Amino acid sequence: MQSSGVTGSIMFPIRYNLYPKLLPDFIFISETIVSEMALSLLLLMARLVEFNQQDAIRKAMEVFWKKGYNGASMRDLTDAMQINPSSLYNTIGDKRQLFIRCIDDYTQARAGALQTHASGFKSASKALISIINESVNSILYSSNSCLAIKTTFELAVTDKDVQAILKHESDLTYALFLSLVRRAIEEKEMPADTDAEMIADYILNAFTGWHQSYIVHQDAARVKKMAKFLIAQISS
Amino acid sequence: MQSSGVTGSIMFPIRYNLYPKLLPDFIFISETIVSEMALSLLLLMARLVEFNQQDAIRKAMEVFWKKGYNGASMRDLTDAMQINPSSLYNTIGDKRQLFIRCIDDYTQARAGALQTHASGFKSASKALISIINESVNSILYSSNSCLAIKTTFELAVTDKDVQAILKHESDLTYALFLSLVRRAIEEKEMPADTDAEMIADYILNAFTGWHQSYIVHQDAARVKKMAKFLIAQISS
DNA sequence: ATTATTCTGAAACGATCGTTTCAAATTTTG
DNA sequence: CAAAATTTGAAACGATCGTTTCAGAATAAT
Known part of the structure; x- marks a missing residue:
């Protein structure tokens, strides 16, 4: 044509x-x-799709969250989504496409929630501190370790599409942190000579280590102490 | 009996x-x-085991390192180890036992190398700084991301034996860092009011975030900047 | 009501999964 | 050298993997 x-x-x-x-x-x-x-x-649609794709994606996401990409079988996934493999393949596609939809959904939801959370504060430094504390809470009281981190180490090293999605979320979060740090400097709640870009990155990456620490040691106090130190450090 | x-x-x-x-x-x-x-x-051993177990474990380790536990098949493993499944099952055991041997070997080798590296310095603070820089190097120039971190997020959440092995290595590294920080304080290269335990933990966990950052962004400068900041921070 | 179209459910696909079997090869003991 | 013991290699095990097929149910247009 x-x-x-x-x-x-x-x-x-x-x-x-x-x-x-x-x-x-x-x-x-x-x-x-x-x-x-x-x-x-x-x-001309002879029959409408019965299942709710968004709900199904969420259910699949929880399976990947618990078992990882390679640890989750199609059986696990279709059972949780309560749909037939044929329906899945007719609408979303194969396992990898399903995972991409899940990780995409996950990162977008997280980025959105973070934006909303941050916009609830007048003071930039208070917003940052609250975000850090929220991160600690999710590490300590959420049963699953962050899907984005799990995925980084399981798939992002070899799968460029997955890496791009994770990079996109990371870029968004970095941009938010950077704007908050810059505002905090303007509001004189952070030293004037602060390297805003580096500090934004530094905060962002601290969370991952705390996650690992809690998985390995199951010691909430250790994580809380490190968070307290980071907050003190960027507030001085 | x-x-x-x-x-x-x-x-x-x-x-x-x-x-x-x-x-x-x-x-x-x-x-x-x-x-x-x-x-x-x-x-009374009618026939000696032909293959070198230590060599085979190392080969298997590299497969797990690249593909993860669930991503590596027994076919991948026995091919790399150049032994028959029957030999593997007769000596080391099943897939999980093989993995435990690998991760055990890996963590012990790492802990040993770290001890050796640290003992090569007279100044405790210089030893710490060198360890941090070495960590950055391994993040940037090693093709695989750290097996211990990968394993933490893939298996340690659900497998208590694996978690115990990782915790053991983490404890050893923590103890080394702690002794170095304490010596640095004594040698007046770190502030007297430093919380040695927390700082040891803090350094230890920073590495994980840098690893993730490099996988996602492939930006060496970002990692180097954060390392420089951490060094400046603990040296002041 | 008939036709056209699409989704669903059950079953099956070949491939591969982790694991086991067993005869042959190999080595030491007596 | 013969007997005893054990590793090895090839093959096969049942189970499960991710995926596809297809008849039948469901729905919209004619």
Whole structure:
């Protein structure tokens, strides 16, 4: 299929796989008609998809969260999503595509929640401190370790698409932290000579280590102490 | 099998799975004879194990390192180790046991190398700084991300044995860092009011975040800046 | 009501999973 | 050298892997 050169019409090839060749090789159809055909094709849905994709994605996400990508079987996933493999493959695609949807959903939800949380504070430094404390809470009181971190070490090293999604969320969070740090400096709640970019990065990456510490040692006090130190450090 | 109560002899049960019961249910054998039997059993090796277990463990470790526990198949592992599954199961055991041997070997080698590295410095603070810089190097120039971190997020959350091994290495490293920090304080290269325990933990956990940062952003400068900041921070 | 179309559920696909079996090869003991 | 013991290699084990097929149910247009 390609443009005919004549404005407003599109040239379609005609294939003769069964009947003898009685028609020309090509047919020209006006763009308006093609557009209407495409629209009617979209409207003609004999049966609506029954399951809620967003809900299903969330259910799948929790399975990946607990078991990791390689640890989760399609059986685990379709059981949790309460759909048939055929429905899954007809709508979302294969295991990898499902995972990409899950990690995408997860990171977007997190980035959105973070933005909302941060906008609830007038003081930039108080917003930062609250974010750090919230991060500690989620490390200590959430049953699963962060899906983004798990995914970084399981898949992002070898899967460039996954890495790009994680990088995108990281960039957003970094940008938010950076703007907060800059505002805090302006509001004289951080030293004027602070390297804003580096500190934003530094805060962002501290969380990962605390996560690991808590998994290995199961010691809340250790994590809380480190968070307190980081807060003191950036507030001085 | 249990002690007879009579000192120096052990009571063995006798099982009659084929022949009619013509003997007593138990037989008492002196400890000396049992000990000799065990020794001769050990010496009687009709054929020696051909492959070098340590080498094979190292090969397997690299596979787990690249693919993770769930991502590595027994086929991958035996191919890399260049041994037959039967040899593997006869000597080391199943997949999980093999992995435990690998992660154990890995953490012990790391802990040992760290001790050696640290002992090469007279100044405690210089040793710490060198360790931090070495860590940055391994993050930037090693093709695989740290096996201990990968394992923490893939298995340690659910597998208590794996967690214990990781905790053991972490404890050793923590103890080393702690002694270095304390010495640095004594040598007046760190502030006298430094919380040595917390700072040791803090340094230890910073590495993990840098690892994640480099996987996601592939930006060496960012990692180097954070390391420089941490060094400046503990040196002041 | 009929036709056209699409989603669903059950079953099955070949491939691979981790693991086991067993005869042959190999080595030491007596 | 023969007997005893154990590792090795090839093959196969049942189970599960991710994925596909397809008849039938469901729905919309004609």
